[in-house]
Each structure stands twice: as structure tokens, then as C-alpha cells.
Amino acid sequence: MKTITKANMMDAIAILAQDAQVLVPMTVDGISKFSLWGSEGTLAFSAVNTLLPPKDSLFPQTEKMYSYQVENQTITSLDIHNEAKQQIIFGIRPCDMQSIQCMDDVFLTKTFVDDFYRVKREKLITVCIGCNKTAPTCFCESMGGSPAGHGAADIQLCDLGNSYSIVAQTAAGQAVVEKWQGLVRDEEGSVPEVSCTLKVDAQGLPAQLSKMFNHPIWQEVSRKCIGCGTCTYLCPTCYCFDIDVQNNGNEGYRFRCWDSCMFSDYARMAGGHDPRPSKNERIRNRFLHKLEYFNERYGKNLCVGCGRCLTKCPVHVDITLFIDKVKEVSSIESVQL
Amino acid sequence: MNEFTVKMREIARELLEKGEVHMIIGWEKGRFPQQSPPAFITSADQIDRLIWDEYCLAGTAKYLLDDKFEHRKVGLFARGCDSRAINRLVQDGQIDKEKLYIIGICCSGMKDSASNETALKCQECTHPNPVVFDLLIGEPVPESDKPERFKAVEELEKKSADEKYEYWTKQFSKCIRCYACRNICPACNCRECFVEQYRVGWQGKQNNLAENQVFGLTRAYHIGDRCIECGECARACPMDLPLMELNRKLIKDMNQLFGPYKASLDTEDTPPLGKYRLDDIEEFM
Numbered sequence: 194m195k196t197i198t199k200a201n202m203m204d205a206i207a208i209l210a211q212d213a214q215v216l217v218p219m220t221v222d223g224i225s226k227f228s229l230w231g232s233e234g235t236l237a238f239s240a241v242n243t244l245l246p247p248k249d250s251l252f253p254q255t256e257k258m259y260s261y262q263v264e265n266q267t268i269t270s271l272d273i274h275n276e277a278k279q280q281i282i283f284g285i286r287p288c289d290m291q292s293i294q295c296m297d298d299v300f301l302t303k304t305f306v307d308d309f310y311r312v313k314r315e316k317l318i319t320v321c322i323g324c325n326k327t328a329p330t331c332f333c334e335s336m337g338g339s340p341a342g343h344g345a346a347d348i349q350l351c352d353l354g355n356s357y358s359i360v361a362q363t364a365a366g367q368a369v370v371e372k373w374q375g376l377v378r379d380e381e382g383s384v385p386e387v388s389c390t391l392k393v394d395a396q397g398l399p400a401q402l403s404k405m406f407n408h409p410i411w412q413e414v415s416r417k418c419i420g421c422g423t424c425t426y427l428c429p430t431c432y433c434f435d436i437d438v439q440n441n442g443n444e445g446y447r448f449r450c451w452d453s454c455m456f457s458d459y460a461r462m463a464g465g466h467d468p469r470p471s472k473n474e475r476i477r478n479r480f481l482h483k484l485e486y487f488n489e490r491y492g493k494n495l496c497v498g499c500g501r502c503l504t505k506c507p508v509h510v511d512i513t514l515f516i517d518k519v520k521e522v523s524s525i526e527s528v529q530l
Numbered sequence: 531m532n533e534f535t536v537k538m539r540e541i542a543r544e545l546l547e548k549g550e551v552h553m554i555i556g557w558e559k560g561r562f563p564q565q566s567p568p569a570f571i572t573s574a575d576q577i578d579r580l581i582w583d584e585y586c587l588a589g590t591a592k593y594l595l596d597d598k599f600e601h602r603k604v605g606l607f608a609r610g611c612d613s614r615a616i617n618r619l620v621q622d623g624q625i626d627k628e629k630l631y632i633i634g635i636c637c638s639g640m641k642d643s644a645s646n647e648t649a650l651k652c653q654e655c656t657h658p659n660p661v662v663f664d665l666l667i668g669e670p671v672p673e674s675d676k677p678e679r680f681k682a683v684e685e686l687e688k689k690s691a692d693e694k695y696e697y698w699t700k701q702f703s704k705c706i707r708c709y710a711c712r713n714i715c716p717a718c719n720c721r722e723c724f725v726e727q728y729r730v731g732w733q734g735k736q737n738n739l740a741e742n743q744v745f746g747l748t749r750a751y752h753i754g755d756r757c758i759e760c761g762e763c764a765r766a767c768p769m770d771l772p773l774m775e776l777n778r779k780l781i782k783d784m785n786q787l788f789g790p791y792k793a794s795l796d797t798e799d800t801p802p803l804g805k806y807r808l809d810d811i812e813e814f815m
């Protein structure tokens with residue numbers, strides 16, 4: 194198999210950084226996230242997944258859409274900000290790779306193509322590192338993934354101890370590997386087997402949940418929730434956004450920014466009506482979107498099993514415990530409701 | 531099972547069976563050993579979920595707002611921090627103390643789930659014993675005033691204005707505006723937060739340094755003399771912002787200007803900034 198030593202990998206990244214923005218896992222001020230190669234912080238390649246997912250690189254928390262200038266009620270300039278630089282996410286984990294697939298579905302398929310997302314996605318190369326250890330909170334396998342790697346990544350690496358194995362999975366990935374001439378060598382080796390210790394049974398969930406809209410389970414699971422946005426803002430797949438404008442006199446810009454279905458004003462309409470008036474309806478929406486609606490529309494879960502929400506929710510609302518609970522509800526009971 | 535857990539279940543059973551309360555707020559085990567999130571017990575068959583261990587980090591009192599308009603009584607377990615949070619909500623006119631049954635617990639401190647060391651909020655806690663209760667579990671533990679809890683503020687005060695600015699811009703650039711700090715805070719009990727007043731536009735939705743600072747500073751000022759130092763905001767923050775340093779700076783200044791004050795030790799005292807005194811100092815006027 195093709196491999197690269199860990200020391201050489203730093204050179205390999207430096208080569209890529211010559212003509213692209215390379216994002217790597219780093220710990221910056223105590224927070225692990227994807228940061229620009231060479232910026233201040235400590236490299237964190239050996240951590241499992243980063244606290245902040247790489248979502249921001251395709252779907253920034255705040256993104257200017259267009260800027261304008263107006264004079265005497267006439268637009269004098271209009272700038273649409275839909276250009277992107279070549280980006281490489283180096284060291285993305287399989288769960289987060291799957292989250293990009295989910296976002297691709299949302300922003301690029303089914304009738305509408307979101308240009309702001311598309312331009313970034315087309316200029317993105319993903320180098321995925323398989324996990325050879327999992328955190329106690331990882332459950333990607335139960336959600337249809339695998340800690341070993343992800344087939345959609347341009348390049349798949351696997352940690353062999355002192356080196357990484359390399360498999361280019363797309364033409365773009367192949368082109369990158371060619372740039373590493375002299376750094377890559379051929380070596381015998383085998384990829385270690387890994388498995389998640391946290392397992393849930395997600396089989397048949399969408400069908401079962403579709404009958405549970407009015408089930409008392411929502412009351413029970415939402416009781417703890419304090420209605421913050423931590424779970425959704427740390428989630429690699431949550432993609433809700435709001436659009437607003439920042440106007441200063443005769444000029445300004447329109448922007449979009451993340452929103453969270455857990456916020457009390459998220460579903461509030463003009464006139465004040467709120468179809469999701471309490472955390473009961475909000476938690477229901479979050480879980481059903483992740484585990485039922487998305488499956489119905491795109492054939493996959495909108496939860497990739499990264500474990501971030503269950504680690505960081507201040508009151509430990511745990512989607513895996515929720516799945517267990519749903520499984521305990523007998524199918525007869527859910528049909529009747 | 532520890533002694534406290536046994537006691538808690540006994541009390542909870544009695545209260546529920548007698549119909550004294552319709553719900554008990556306590557703690558239960560989550561999936562992982564270091565997680566003991568809040569639990570809401572409404573019937574005798576759920577009582578065995580209740581536990582007490584060193585990971586009961588989250589407060590119980592803020593949840594009282596969910597049942598603000600409930601006519602039946604709620605029972606809740608309360609340590610020093612929870613009991614002050616109850617007082618906070620009562621003082622702020624949010625809840626009716628008559629509708630509570632407070633089971634006090636003398637607390638010897640919790641552990642941080644990640645580091646397994648004593649949680650920062652407990653290291654800095656001055657009132658581990660409940661200040662209000664109907665019933666008490668355990669013997670009062672020793673209390674001290676912990677002047678060292680102002681140490682970080684004192685260190686910051688030594689810095690120049692530019693250094694302070696640099697320090698706080700670094701912190702607020704990390705904020706993702708998840709509002710966990712606000713939502714977990716017993717002093718943040720406005721029905722509608724300034725953050726959500728879109729028509730007025732006090733707080734824009736963009737995530738950038740300016741908006742993040744507007745949020746953090748406005749919140750700090752807004753709870754200034756009402757902060758009970760429970761440390762829940764800093765514990766809840768996923769981005770590890772040292773929010774207690776902001777709160778303690780305000781508390782320290784108020785102690786200097788208006789005399790020593792600790793919020794919500796009882797419900798009678800008016801917070802220094804809410805008090806009208808004819809002989810108030812007016813140096814700034």
C-alpha cells in the first residue's frame with residue numbers, strides 16, 4: 194500500500210498550502226477545530242473529532258451574500274459574494290465527511306442549487322483520516338458510517354502508527370497524491386480494525402417515528418432541555434440559517450447566518466404566532482428532522498453519530514438515549530397514537 | 531447506593547405519594563458515568579431514577595420557570611447554589627415560593643465531567659449549604675468566604691487597557707452565541723431577552739466580534755447585581771469563555787462602591803443597583 198510517514202506528511206501539507214487554504218485540526222485557545230495551516234495553535238491530528246466541526250468552511254456561521262450601494266433610491270453598485278478559494282480540509286474524520294454529504298443533499302439537490310454553497314464545495318478537497326480509536330461518545334457505525342473511513346473523501350488516510358496509508362478515491366485526490374512525489378512510498382501494512390463502543394439500534398427508526406408525532410415521549414425528553422443552541426451549533430449537519438440585512442445609511446449588505454431550531458424565536462411568524470411554542474415541539478422537531486424527515490427526503494440520517502451534542506449539551510440531552518427510548522416504545526403503542 | 535440517594539428517594543416517595551407535590555426535580559444518571567443530568571420525577575415508579583453523586587452539576591431551580599403557571603406544588607432538591615437561584619427567581623417576581631417544596635442538600639462539591647477535578651464553580655463556591663429549605667439532607671459543611679475567587683479579576687486588573695482588550699477580544703471571538711450561558715442562568719429570567727428584540731434591533735444576528743461583545747457585555751451588566759455566583763454560565767459555555775471573570779469584576783466593583791453584598795442569600799434584600807437611597811453616593815454626577 195502507499196504510505197507516507199508522519200514527518201513527511203507535514204511537508205505534504207506544506208506543498209498543498211502553496212496554492213490552497215489548507216484547514217487542519219488544531220487546538221486554539223483550548224478549543225479544537227479546523228484552522229488554517231500555519232496559524233496559531235497546536236496541531237491536533239491525533240484527537241478523535243474536533244469540538245467544532247469543519248462545517249463552517251462550506252457553510253460559514255455568518256456569510257455575506259451581497260453588498261449594495263444606493264443613491265436617490267437607485268442601486269449604484271451590487272456585489273454578489275459568491276466566489277471561493279481552493280480549500281483543502283486535511284484530517285476530516287469519517288463522521289464529518291458524512292455530514293458534508295448531508296449538506297450536499299440539502300444545498301445541491303432536489304430542485305434548488307445554493308450558489309454560495311456550490312462555489313465552495315466545488316473548490317473543496319477532502320482528506321479524511323480514519324479513526325483508529327473512537328471516543329466513548331462516538332456512534333457513527335450505528336448511523337450508517339464507519340470509523341475506518343469514508344468513500345466520498347477525495348483521499349482516505351489511515352493512521353498506521355508512524356505513517357499513514359494513502360488511498361486516492363477521486364481524480365482530484367489522485368492529482369493531490371501526484372504532488373507528493375518523493376514523499377510517498379510503498380510499504381506492506383494493514384489497516385487496524387476499529388469499532389465504536391457506543392451502539393444504538395437505528396434500524397426502522399424513520400418508520401416508527403413517523404407514527405409518534407403525538408407521543409408523550411416528547412414531553413419526557415424535552416423536560417431537561419434549556420433551549421440553548423449548543424447541540425445545533427456544534428452539530429456537523431445542522432444547516433438552518435436566517436437571512437438578514439446590515440444597512441448603514443446608503444450602503445449595506447445582506448448576510449445569512451446560522452439559526453437554531455432550539456431557539457424560542459426560530460419558528461415565530463409575523464404577527465407573533467409560533468407553531469412550536471415550547472421546547473417540547475422544538476426537541477421533537479430536532480430529533481424528527483435528524484432521524485425521520487431527512488431519511489424520508491434524502492434516504493439517510495441527519496445525525497452522523499459524532500457525539501458532539503451529547504458531550505456538550507449542558508444538561509446532557511442525549512440523542513442515543515432518545516433512540517433507545519424510541520425502541521422501547523412498542524410498535525403497537527406508536528400506531529395507536 | 532450512597533446515603534444521600536437513599537434519603538432523596540425516601541423523601542421523594544413520601545412527597546409524591548402524599549400528593550404534596552406533583553413533580554420532583556433532582557438528578558439521574560445519563561449514559562456515561564460522569565453525567566448526572568437533571569431528572570423530573572412525577573410518579574412513584576420513577577423514583578429509583580433519582581441519584582446523588584459527584585456529577586450533579588446542573589442546577590435545578592431554573593426549571594421552575596417552565597411551570598410558572600402551574601397551580602400544584604413542585605418539589606426540588608437544592609444545594610447552596612440552587613437555593614440562591616430559587617431566591618433569585620422569587621426576588622425577581624418570577625415564581626411563588628408558596629408553590630415550592632425545597633429539599634435542601636448540604637453539598638461537598640461536584641466534579642468536572644471532563645477533567646474529573648473539583649468543578650471550578652464548586653471550588654469558588656461560598657455557600658455550599660442551602661440558604662432556604664423546608665427539609666435538610668446532610669450536616670452543614672464548612673463554609674468560607676473564598677476571597678481567592680476574585681484572584682483572576684485582580685490579575686486582569688493589573689493589565690493595561692490594551693492588554694485587557696486583547697484578552698477579551700480573543701475570548702469573545704470564540705463565542706458561537708449558542709446562548710447556553712443565558713439559558714442556564716437563573717438571573718436571566720426575562721420573558722423576552724434583549725437578544726430577541728428584533729424589531730428594536732439591539733442585538734444583530736451576525737456572529738462577529740462586535741455582536742458577540744454586545745451580547746456578552748449586555749448580559750453581564752444586566753445580571754450585574756443579581757448574579758448569585760453559581761458559575762453555571764461558565765460551566766455551560768461550550769467554548770470555555772471565562773464568564774465568571776466578567777461577573778466577578780462587576781461584583782467586586784459593587785462591593786467596593788456599595789459595601790459587601792452577596793446576591794439572594796435571602797429574599798428581603800434589594801440588590802444594590804435596585805435600591806433607592808437618599809444618601810447614595812453620587813460621585814459621578
Ligand code: SF4
Nearest residue numbers: 418419421424506510
Ligand atoms: S438539547 Fe441541550 S444543547 Fe440542545 S438546546 Fe437543549 S439544552 Fe441546549
Ligand code: SF4
Nearest residue numbers: 428496497499500502
Ligand atoms: S445530532 Fe449530535 S451526534 Fe448527531 S451529528 Fe449532530 S452533533 Fe453529532
Ligand code: SF4
Nearest residue numbers: 705707708709711767
Ligand atoms: S455559552 Fe459561551 S459560546 Fe454560548 S453564547 Fe454564551 S459565551 Fe457564547
Ligand code: SF4
Nearest residue numbers: 715757758760761763
Ligand atoms: S451569571 Fe452565571 S454565575 Fe451569575 S447567576 Fe447567571 S449563571 Fe449563575
